[in-house]
Amino acid sequence: MIDPGHGGHDHGAIGQFGTSEKDVVLSISKMLAKELSRDLGRVTLTRSKDKYISLDERDKIAVRKKADLFISIHANAANDRKMGGVETYYLNNATDKAAERLAERENKSLGKKMSDVQQILSTMQQNFDTVESRKLAQHIQNSLVKNLSKKYKGIKDRKVRSALFYVLVGSKCPAVLVEASFLSNPIEEKRLRSESYQMEVALSIADGVRKYLNSVSYGT
DSSP, rough: OOEOOOTBBOOOOTTTTTTBBBHHHHHHHHHHHHHHHHHOOOOBBSSSSSOOOOOOHHEEEEHHTSSSOEEEEEOOOSSSSTOOOOOEEESSSSHHHHHHHHHHHHHTTTTOOHHHHHHHHHSSOOOOHHHHHHHHHHHHHHHHHHHHHSSSSTTEEEEEEOOGGGGGSSSSSEEEEEEEEETTSSHHHHHHSSSSHHHHHHHHHHHHHHHHHHHHHTTO
């Protein structure tokens, strides 16, 4: 299942050229769904139009549809406009303060407090899905950095990280959140506005998903 972040009245991050995160990630998500459907059959999106969906409902959709994987697509933002790069998250305690702030911002935009996630996480066992989520995140991150770097200069590898993203809590399957470049960075905002870059991001994520599935099939 693919989850385009934000939507409706929740624009997410907005770049200096007026680019809304909700629009960029919906476009990438549709491209990703189309690409994955070629060999995986039907791929479901939590939203296929500009519509607000709560974090709780996103998780419920994943459970209802019996999702095998959950991939939430976002675009990043920071006060420092020079900051850029791609990063992929899985659910666990925050890697560092920057990861903690990002999760807090994403959760707050959809009406959740960090304490909500911490309380849920404290009752979770660190089990199969945590381990598998990290593996999925690593395959996606590796593919993003490798493939995007072939066509674009200055793609920074911000690594696989963990944070308490509420949207990843209840999916009941390996779940990751992809931050596909920074809308606050003028260079990366221009890239995110272009269909060609969006497609490269989608193809790279799909490549990572396939490599993860192959690793599961062959036990690597």
